[in-house]
Amino acid sequence: MDQAPPRVQLITSDVRQRAVLAGALLEAGFGVLSGPSLEQADLVVVDGALPPSELAAACAQAHAASLPVLMLATSTEAAREGIAAGADEYAIIPCSRQELELRARLALRHARARAPIVAGDLRIDPARHEATLAGRPLALTPTEFRLLSCLASNAGHVVGWQALLREAWQVEGSQGGRQMVKTSIYRLRRKVQRAAPAAVRILTIRGAGYLLAAGSAPPRPPTCR
Template sequence: MRVLLVEDTPDVADAIVEHFRRRGDAVDLADACAAAADALAVQVYDLLILDINLPDGSGIDILRGLRRDRDGTPVLVLTARLAVEDRVEALDMGADDYLMKPFDLRELEARARALARRRAGESGGVIEYGDLRFDPAGRTAEVAGRPIALTKREFCLLETLVANRGRVMPKEAIFDKLFAFDAEEVGLNAVEVYVGRLRRKLEPSRVAIRTLRGLGYQLVADA
């Protein structure tokens, strides 16, 4: 999952970034409205975690701009404001959820995963495809009832492919899901490496990663 976190409080931002990256997500951090606008101009995100009080404006303005442009990126608002009116305003502007500060990182992650599943059209938490059983919340995957051990990056790759199962995912799109802007030392060929590793771990099963040269990768399942 590719996440943009807009938060200007260093300790809060660092804790959120570390938590999500530890789970294998790619997280970009913006500490002001201007930085957030720059990131949104060049990258498509699965989720925007948005603080309201920012040094150069309000997170509500970012949210308003997204919805004005008919950008449906899920937005989870973080707020320290206690007034009901502030929360109502965020929801009226198109926020998908909000969380009051201080909060538990586990709750933040659970809400983030729920929004990502909702966007992907998943009604439940556990996804079954062929003989693959994938649990994004529990961070587990099984093939024909057999657990498979995945690294954080491999799990994130499988999560991306499962969310787009049956569809062709360009290599560039997969790269954007796996790596944040600050992963400058990582090249596009890293996708091939992780696909190869995951493909081996899915064997033998009725689920496979198909390579379509010049197009990308596709997760398919035999009937």
């Protein structure tokens, strides 16, 4: 089944600009909503020429609905003001359709990176850099937080040590890398077990990697080595 295109809500008082933007976004493979509601939107594109109070209100409304905001600015200074008002990404206009598409997809990527990760009783909030297990906060180092986020994002699947090394340390396989991962997983596992022993388990899958199992969910075949 084909994935539905991301849906965009345009907020601008310029009718001509709206028509041009809608055409460019449709050509780039996005859906454009016609009504004022944000309920079905995946991304909000805001005209940076709006009065500051309206711009800030539009950003606040979008973020309240957990939606990213792409602001259209006519200058770098206006873009800085838009980011300060709450925009997640900006595009300097006029710009090409390709540039508009790139900026829109970057805004969507930022939103996915900030989205909470939930695996059973484990909840990770990347935006706040917080993790809780069965309602109890986990005191994690930055490396442990990245490791747990990677495992939770792939809950039920085996993640290879090389992938964990890339995610937690931002390096490719290196001498001693496997041992670094093993030691950090050991410490992370102890913290998780102390918080709620039966809520989630971090399993070592011999010869494959590590797997986070939520509750009694059975392991799945390796997906990442």
